[in-house]
Structures are given as C-alpha cells and as structure tokens.
Amino acid sequence: xxxxxxxxxxxxxxxxxxxxxxxxxxxxxxxxxxxxxxxxxxxxxxxxxxxxxxxxxxxxxxxxxxxxxxxxxxxxxxxxxxxxxxxxxxxxxxxxxxxxxxxxxxxxxxxxxxxxxxxxxxxxxxxxxxxxxxxxxxxxxxxxxxxxxxxxxxxxxxxxxxxxxxxxxxxxxxxxxxxxxxxxxxxxxxxxxxxxxxxxxxxxxxxxxxxxxxxxxxxxxxxxxxxxxxxxxxxxxxxxxxxxxxxxxxxxxxxxxxxxxxx
Numbered sequence: 001x002x003x004x005x006x007x008x009x010x011x012x013x014x015x016x017x018x019x020x021x022x023x024x025x026x027x028x029x030x031x032x033x034x035x036x037x038x039x040x041x042x043x044x045x046x047x048x049x050x051x052x053x054x055x056x057x058x059x060x061x062x063x064x065x066x067x068x069x070x071x072x073x074x075x076x077x078x079x080x081x082x083x084x085x086x087x088x089x090x091x092x093x094x095x096x097x098x099x100x101x102x103x104x105x106x107x108x109x110x111x112x113x114x115x116x117x118x119x120x121x122x123x124x125x126x127x128x129x130x131x132x133x134x135x136x137x138x139x140x141x142x143x144x145x146x147x148x149x150x151x152x153x154x155x156x157x158x159x160x161x162x163x164x165x166x167x168x169x170x171x172x173x174x175x176x177x178x179x180x181x182x183x184x185x186x187x188x189x190x191x192x193x194x195x196x197x198x199x200x201x202x203x204x205x206x207x208x209x210x211x212x213x214x215x216x217x218x219x220x221x222x223x224x225x226x227x228x229x230x231x232x233x234x235x236x237x238x239x240x241x242x243x244x245x246x247x248x249x250x251x252x253x254x255x256x257x258x259x260x261x262x263x
Contacts, residue, residue: 026093030133033095036086037102041205044079044106051075073110080106080113084120091123097133100124101204104140135159136202142167162196166212177223189216 055067080103087099103120107113121140128134134157141147148171151164169188177185197213209215225233235247235257247255 029090030095033086033090034098037098040079040082047075076106076109077113092127094131094133097124097128097131097137098204101137105204129154130156132157132159135163136204138163138167139203145171159199162192162199162212163201165192165196166201177219189220192216
C-alpha cells in the first residue's frame with residue numbers, strides 16, 4: 001500500500017527557497033571598503049606618477065601645457081567618480097567617510113568639480129560628524145575656526161574631538177611655539193596630552209602622523225629645552241677616537257655639534 005505524505009504548501013515553499021544570506025556585519029563592510037579605497041588610491045597614485053613622468057619627458061612647451069590642462073584634470077575626474085560611486089553605494093554608513101574624503105580632494109582639482117567637492121563635504125558634515133573615521137577628514141577644515149569649534153563641541157566621537165582640538169591648537173600656535181603665544185597654546189597642549197593623547201592623527205588615504213601626545217610633547221620639549229638661551233640637554237657618546245664624553249664636559253666653551261648619518 002502506497003502512502004502519500006501530505007505537506008503544507010507553505011512548508012514545501014520554504015524548503016524550495018534558498019535561505020536568506022545574513023547581512024555582512026558593519027565592520028566587515030568597512031574593511032572591504034577600506035581595501036577598495038586603498039586599491040583605488042594606489043591606482044590613482046601610479047597613474048598620476050605616469051602623467052608627471054610624461055610631463056617631465058616632454059620637451060614641447062605646448063604639449064606640456066596640454067598635459068597640465070587636460071590629462072591631470074581628466075585623471076582626477078575619473079578617480080573622483082569612482083570614489084563617489086563607492087561612497088553612494090554605502091551612503092549614510094561609516095564606510096562612506098574615506099571615499100567622500102577622496103572625492104573632496106580629487107573633484108576640487110577639476111574645472112567643473114568644485115560643486116561636487118562641496119557637496120561631498122556637506123554630506124560628510126550631515127551624515128558622519130559622529131563617526132570615528134570622520135577624524136581623518138578634519139584637516140579639510142583646519143583653517144576654519146568655527147568648524148573646528150563645532151567638531152570639538154558637537155561630535156560624539158572622541159577621535160573627532162581630539163583631532164579638532166589639535167588643529168585648534170595648531171591654528172593658535174601658527175608656525176611655531178613662542179614666548180608670545182605659549183600662554184594661549186600650552187594649556188591646549190596639556191589638555192590634548194591628558195584627554196586625547198592616544199588619539200592618532202591620520203589623514204585621508206592612511207598617512208599616520210602618530211599619536212597626538214607624541215606630536216604635542218615633541219614640540220613642547222623643543223620649546224622648553226632647545227631654544228636659544230636654554231641649557232642644551234645632556235649628550236653622552238664617544239668621539240672619533242672612541243673616547244667617552246659628555247656635552248656638559250665642555251660647558252663654558254664654544255661647541256659645534258654636527259649630527260650626521262650614513263645610509
């Protein structure tokens with residue numbers, strides 16, 4: 001006797017349809033986009049160097065001008081469009097920050113790209129001010145005191161706050177720390193070291209300048225110890241004959257110190 005097994009239609013349909021794939025976790029998406037940004041950035045750098053090489057090799061002045069006027073803007077637009085497409089694919093997610101930053105850089109180098117670059121900046125402000133990766137873009141506003149103040153006070157990201165404060169300090173300092181600005185700048189340096197010392201200053205594209213504490217401490221050390229009129233820090237070493245010496249052994253004498261290296 002044949003027995004037929006009757007199954008509910010809904011269950012049959014469930015068995016025939018492939019299970020839905022879980023969404024990629026946000027960190028995996030960010031890592032994937034970061035890898036794409038790195039690849040595109042390297043491709044752009046290689047293509048840019050080729051254009052520069054061709055420019056240097058060209059002897060005809062008119063053709064050299066043509067390279068500057070046409071090939072460089074065309075290259076910037078090509079890769080600016082690629083970064084924009086990547087940013088739009090991941091709109092309103094942290095993964096869009098670096099692509100948008102690259103759009104700002106590249107679109108601004110094309111004759112008709114200023115509006116695109118400005119829109120990318122506005123999108124960064126509207127959608128990403130609280131994202132940690134936004135800290136990499138703060139340098140775009142490094143000369144805008146109002147925007148730096150906004151980032152420092154309104155962003156919920158500690159990284160953004162720290163980098164904004166660093167550029168506020170840099171703006172107040174100018175070219176160097178001096179007796180005239182130290183009373184204004186030193187408290188900012190102390191606050192940076194205390195509250196944001198571990199935050200790293202990273203630019204779009206991945207250039208890492210180091211921790212804010214190291215950047216601040218090095219300059220503060222130079223100001224407090226290496227200016228004219230300050231006692232030179234102790235140096236201990238061996239002379240060309242292998243005899244140990246200390247800089248303080250020559251105190252009161254005129255000393256010329258020559259730092260050199262051989263690579």
